Amino acid sequence: MLSGCGGGGGSSETGVEASAGEGSVQFEIAAEEATLTLVDDGSTMPALAADAVAQPLFHLAPVVLDEPDLDDALDNTASGRRAPHAQRVPAGLAGLSSERLTLQDIESGRMQIASASTAEDGTASALATGTVAKTYTPAQIRAAYGLPALPVAGASLTAAQAAQLGAGQTIYIVDAMHNPNAAAELAAFNKTFGLPGCSSQLLPVGTGLPLAAAPKDNCVLSIAYTTTSGALTNTAPAYNAGWATEIALDVQWAHAIAPLARIVLIEAPDPSVNSLTNAVRLANQMGPGVVSMSFGLAEASWTTQLDSAFAGTGMSYLAATGDSGAAVSWPSVSSRVLAVGGTSLSYTGTGSRSEVAWTKTGGGISAFVATPTYQSSALPGVGSLTRRGVADVAFNADPMTGQYVAVIKPGATTQSWVSAGGTSISAPQWAGLIAAANAMRVLAGKPVVGSAHATLYGQIAAVPGTYAAAFADINAGSNGSCTICTARTGYDVPTGLGTPNVSGLLGTLSGASISTPPVVSSAGVSGKAGSALSFSVIVSAANPVTYALGGAPAGMTISSTGVISWAKPVAGSFTVTVTAKDSKTGLSGQGSYVITITSAALPPVIKASAMTGVAGRALAGTITVSDPGGYAMSISISGVPAGMTFSLRGQTITATWARPVTGKYTLNITVTDAIGLSTKLALPITINAK
Known part of the structure; x- marks a missing residue:
């Protein structure tokens, strides 16, 4: 805007005329366009990690299983009293890699191969000449590891019984891509094995966070779709058969261990480290609970820079250690994450289980993460660690001693059954155990477990009697040929502290004195350069x-x-x-x-050169103003000779005097910006006689 006042003239949109001596003009220059940049919450992604891609860590035995019998549907403990189902892998499929094998892969490979028959007693028939896959039901896993027996359907539970099943707690399953049939698969799994049913719901955009408390008398499967930044969206990610299989086994087996816990399935839009990490951050916003992560990729120099994602209040974080033998992967390598390795299980329905380290379980010594305090205990094998050791604990993971999972292909109306394994099936089961421990602690008026490491290592493993009651120390098997790759007495990297004797573990965890980590509040701070x-x-x-x-x-x-x-x-x-x-x-x-x-606030800048002219000859000069901060400016010019006019274009003022009069004059220029800073300049004008 241009405005003017003075003793000698009128004004127009482009110029103003003022009389000598007492004349003055004023200009207003609007602020330059500004750009608003939003700063994130401190979760800046390291450049090397942003585009890195994780993989699901499941394995399937290369065989489509026979339909399970309905004994457990009538009595949910029935199969727990017998040996696992055994089924021969067709010779033509035995060469398939079990790593990230999907139902579609198996069906494609068996198109011209007849399915193997199975004897009624659950053992492979006499015709079987290939490898045999043994597959456990939820009742068999609960019996083998000493979980409380499931109540009879419809029975009224005491608060203590409900707590042992995870009542009132939340398990967050973080995966990538979309499984359109996750709820239907879980329903088929529950019906077949006599597990409590779950209602399901979508968490749409606008869902209030944190979430309302989980119910204490039933299971709910909540499904959340996320953007790459971790925000809720109503758009489901694309389907991927591998990730859909991962989602199926994660959801079903977290529920099998803690069947009254709420499950929140968070589907990231892609498997990048960026999207998966932000999905974990969304879980943190949703409220206290247990986060299960069955994905991974090789650790790298950026590993510890993402630890802030695993620092939520009241949260426990668990991750699979990997399925390719001796190696260290993220996120399980984080010192804030409980790393879950794998075993090969043998259980006949009576007596005690036996286990050895699974040959493909991940585990090793980190190249980047320092030895955490909790791994300096007196337990054999722990005190010798030079850096973070992975795993911390273990569970059955061998797909050839696998566990039933229901899979429904897109467009199908019925489920197929597979024998699933991988440390990806170990992690959600440990998540279920922590959820049950949390429920028992809450019932007793105690805080939730949170970060379990200090308790597991310091209060359980470091006390011989307590350790023997809570863990089965795995001391056979290996995940490679290296010196540290063999399971041994005490801590070892393939199986960590061992597998859970659940009754003893929950009894100890539910009464343990839990040390809580410091809580550091995040904030934004501003200052001046x-x-x-x-x-x-x-x-x-x-x-x-x-x-x-x-x-x-x-x-x-x-x-x-x-x-x-x-x-x-x-x-x-x-x-x-x-x-x-x-x-x-x-x-x-x-x-x-x-x-x-x-930047430190600087005053406006005025640029102009002295004007010299000859009487009676037209004179012109320019005055340029600017503001370092981009603020709007107000410009005042006094001492304007009669007949001098001004025009404004952008931030340049052009002074024009058609008929200068001999003499010396001074234009007093004052520029003031929107925050009150001002600059003055005395501009001399000399008009010589002809």
Whole structure:
């Protein structure tokens, strides 16, 4: 906008005329267009990790199983008293790799191969000459590992019985892609094996977070679709047969272990580390619970930079260790995640189970993650770790000693049955155990387990009698030929502390004194470039803590009292991770601070050169103004000679004097921006005689 006032003239849209001596003009220049940049919550993705892709970690025996009998539908403990189903793998399929094998793959491979027959006693028939897959029902797994027997359908449960089944707790299953039949598969699984049924629902855009408390008397399967940034969306991801199989076994076996827990299936739109990590962050927003992750990829230098995703309040995180033998994968390598390895199970329906390390279970010593405090206990095998050891615990994972999973192909109306394994089936079962322990603790007025490492290593494994009651120490089998690849007494990397003796484990976990990690609040902080910045970290902890900074810019420090200081901030946006470590328990918590430093506010700039002319000859000159901050400006010019006019184009003012008069004049220019900063310039004008 251009406006003017003065003793000698009128004004127009493009120019203004003012009289000499007392004349003046004023201009208003609008602010330049500004761009608003939204800063995230501290979850900045390392560049090397953003495009990395994870894989589901399941295995299937290469055979489509016979339809299970309906004994468990009538008595949900019936099959627990007999040996697992045994079925020969057709010779033509025996060469198929079990890794990420799908029902579609098996059916394609067997198109011209007749299915093998099976004897009624569950053993392979005399005609069988190939490999035999043994497959366990939920009742057999519960019997083998000592879980409480399932109640009779329709029976009224006490609060204690319901708690043992995970009542009131939430298990988050984080996977990628879409399984359109997850609810129908779970319904078929439940009906066949006499498990409590589940209602199902979609969590649409606009669902309030955190979620309402989980019900205590029934199971609900909630399904959430996410965007790459971890926001809820109403659009389902694309179908993928491999990930759909993973989803099926995760949901069904988490439910088999904790059949009254709420299950929230979170489907990321793709299997990138970015999308999966943000799906975990969504689980954190949904409220306390147990997160099961049956995916992985090789660890890398960025591994620890994503640990903030595994720091939710009241959350437990579990992940499969991998299915390709001795190796270390993310996310199980994180010191905040309970890494679940695998075994090969043998159980006949009576007596005790026996297990050896599964040959393909993941596990090893991390190349990037330091030895966590909890892995320095006196338990044999633990104290010798040079860095983070993976696994922490184990469960049945061999697909040839696999577990029933119902699979419904897109467009099909009935389910097929497969024998599933992989450490991906181990992780959701351990998630179910933690959910049951949480329910029992809540009933007793205690806090949830949260990060289970310190309790499992320090309060259970470090006490010989307690360890023997809570765990079966796996000391046979291996996942490779390396020195540390063999299962042995105490801790080992293929199977960790061992597999659960569930009755003893839940009894100990439900009464254990749980140490809670420090809680570091995340926040946004702003400052000015060049002006010293100082603020205090907000931490809640039971004991004194020590502090560390991650991702801090040069010159930023944190004191022993949690005060962050930066003597000379530079402009930009910085995400800094603050880690607070409990000095007594060794547990740590993290929070992210998004620090935005703006450039120091500078006053407007005026650029103009002295004007010299000859009387009676037209004179013109330019005055250019700008504001470093891009703010709107108000321009005032006084001392305007009579007959001088001004026009404005952008941020340039053109002064025109058609008939200058001999003399010396001064234009007093004042520019003030929207935040009150101003600049003045005295512009001399000299008009010489002809």
